[in-house]
Amino acid sequence: MTADLMLPRAFRITKVRRELADTFTLVLAPDDDGPVPPFQPGQFNMLYVPGVGEVPISISGDPAQPETLIHTTRAVGAVTKAMWSLKAGQSIGVRGPFGSSWPVEAALGDDVVIVAGGIGLAPLRPLIHAVMARRAEFGKVLILYGARTPDDILFDKQVRDWRGRFDLSVHVTVDRATGTWSGNVGVVTKLIKRGGFDPHHTTAYVCGPEVMMRYAADALVAKGVASTNIWLSMERNMKCAIGFCGHCQWGGRFVCKDGPVFNHAAVADLLPLTDF
Amino acid sequence: MVNVEGLDTLLHSHPFFQGMDEGMLEFIAGCAANERFEAGDMVFREGGPADKFYVVRHGIIAVEVGVPGRGKATLQTLHEDDVLGWSWLVPPYRWTFDARAATLTRVISLDAVCLRAKMAENHEMAYHLLMRFTAVMAERLHAARMQMLDLYAPGGGPEGDRGP
Ligand SMILES: Cc1cc2nc3c(=O)[nH]c(=O)nc-3n(C[C@H](O)[C@H](O)[C@H](O)COP(=O)(O)OP(=O)(O)OC[C@H]3O[C@@H](n4cnc5c(N)ncnc54)[C@H](O)[C@@H]3O)c2cc1C
Ligand code: FES
Numbered sequence: 414m415t416a417d418l419m420l421p422r423a424f425r426i427t428k429v430r431r432e433l434a435d436t437f438t439l440v441l442a443p444d445d446d447g448p449v450p451p452f453q454p455g456q457f458n459m460l461y462v463p464g465v466g467e468v469p470i471s472i473s474g475d476p477a478q479p480e481t482l483i484h485t486t487r488a489v490g491a492v493t494k495a496m497w498s499l500k501a502g503q504s505i506g507v508r509g510p511f512g513s514s515w516p517v518e519a520a521l522g523d524d525v526v527i528v529a530g531g532i533g534l535a536p537l538r539p540l541i542h543a544v545m546a547r548r549a550e551f552g553k554v555l556i557l558y559g560a561r562t563p564d565d566i567l568f569d570k571q572v573r574d575w576r577g578r579f580d581l582s583v584h585v586t587v588d589r590a591t592g593t594w595s596g597n598v599g600v601v602t603k604l605i606k607r608g609g610f611d612p613h614h615t616t617a618y619v620c621g622p623e624v625m626m627r628y629a630a631d632a633l634v635a636k637g638v639a640s641t642n643i644w645l646s647m648e649r650n651m652k653c654a655i656g657f658c659g660h661c662q663w664g665g666r667f668v669c670k671d672g673p674v675f676n677h678a679a680v681a682d683l684l685p686l687t688d689f
Numbered sequence: 690m691v692n693v694e695g696l697d698t699l700l701h702s703h704p705f706f707q708g709m710d711e712g713m714l715e716f717i718a719g720c721a722a723n724e725r726f727e728a729g730d731m732v733f734r735e736g737g738p739a740d741k742f743y744v745v746r747h748g749i750i751a752v753e754v755g756v757p758g759r760g761k762a763t764l765q766t767l768h769e770d771d772v773l774g775w776s777w778l779v780p781p782y783r784w785t786f787d788a789r790a791a792t793l794t795r796v797i798s799l800d801a802v803c804l805r806a807k808m809a810e811n812h813e814m815a816y817h818l819l820m821r822f823t824a825v826m827a828e829r830l831h832a833a834r835m836q837m838l839d840l841y842a843p844g845g846g847p848e849g850d851r852g853p
Binding site for chain 1: 770
């Protein structure tokens with residue numbers, strides 16, 4: 414069983430989409446044409462580029478359509494840059510899905526606040542699909558998204574579609590305004606402070622750089638959201654992804670097995686501190 | 690200054706003044722006026738006299754700075770529940786940025802000369818007002834540092850290289 418979990422399965426790339434200057438989406442289908450395992454929002458796969466290496470990447474597609482396996486990746490280093498140069502028709506190894514997931518059920522009856530920073534929108538997109546598939550079972554649904562510049566807004570067409578919906582509030586802010594941008598400028602925590610949700614009946618899901626997650630969680634708590642109702646997704650370097658090698662150890666936890674999605678109340682002490 | 694009574698009620702309902710003593714608010718409202726800016730109107734310009742501060746009631750104000758060769762850069766946008774401007778507190782009382790209404794914006798403006806005189810007269814009120822401004826300044830400083838950190842850049846910091 415463990416050996417199987419360590420063995421990548423070959424998938425072919427059926428589509429490559431350039432999302433941003435450094436970010437791309439791969440749509441994958443198994444070479445053996447067998448079924449694709451279902452996944453929960455927030456889970457990740459280990460993607461293996463032959464001869465280069467293997468990295469954890471969250472699934473960014475719709476959990477209701479697991480057969481279309483979608484990953485959105487930012488090219489930052491050896492493996493992800495090698496992935497960037499892959500083309501449709503080429504193969505990639507896939508292991509997974511692994512890890513804990515965004516607990517959708519935890520928000521039933523509550524307002525849902527989804528806070529994303531940068532590429533953090535990708536691991537949250539399956540959650541957005543899952544929530545919207547059961548829209549009537551939640552209160553207000555807000556997506557608060559912070560990007561670097563207007564040109565760095567991920568899934569911008571989809572974000573515009575979401576903004577056009579009456580049953581969803583989408584607020585985008587950028588750190589630096591460029592071009593003809595006439596929207597919000599400032600940090601994503603400001604959007605939290607502005608509210609528009611009932612903090613005492615809110616479940617929040619946060620994904621982005623660790624410093625941003627820490628301040629976003631602090632802003633949610635300051636607003637009155639219980640720490641136990643806040644969920645974060647952590648990143649650590651990984652090797653086995655199944656809790657064996659210890660590479661992803663974080664405090665007393667393994668991010669691959671106990672995470673990547675953690676409850677804020679359980680990990681708040683471990684979040685990075687900046688001394689400003 | 691028209692309709693002072695209405696203004697202290699408006700001030701009272703603004704988060705910036707939340708919890709402030711009614712008497713103090715009435716005192717402050719003596720320096721207040723309603724103002725309205727159309728989208729695109731300048732609220733103030735860099736270098737101009739900082740003779741007011743603004744409590745945003747409705748709309749969006751862009752705080753901008755001119756960057757030679759790059760035109761205007763927006764540093765932040767302010768919305769209802771925000772206040773705009775603290776240069777009126779610090780000599781030589783000149784604005785250090787431009788502020789422009791990005792949409793139709795309604796504000797309560799507070800006359801700085803009037804307010805500074807009242808603060809000199811009533812130190813307790815001055816203390817409460819300054820405490821509120823200090824909190825706003827701390828929040829803005831923190832936000833500016835976060836923006837400077839460029840958290841969403843590759844590597845999560847300014848050293849990150851860009852693009853594959
Ligand atoms: C559970 C989990 C889910 C993830 N999901 C995604 C995802 O959906 N999309 C995605 O793009 N990435 C995701 N990541 C991050 C991704 O795994 C790393 O970016 C990747 O491992 C980097 O490998 P590399 O060989 O390309 O870069 P390396 O050669 O390992 O690193 C090269 C440079 O990139 C920097 N770097 C490494 N990781 C990151 C990072 N996460 N962000 C910014 N800079 C980094 C390093 O500091 C170094 O300077 C996830 C990570 C985890 C643990
Ligand atoms: S990656 Fe091996 S224990 Fe988590």
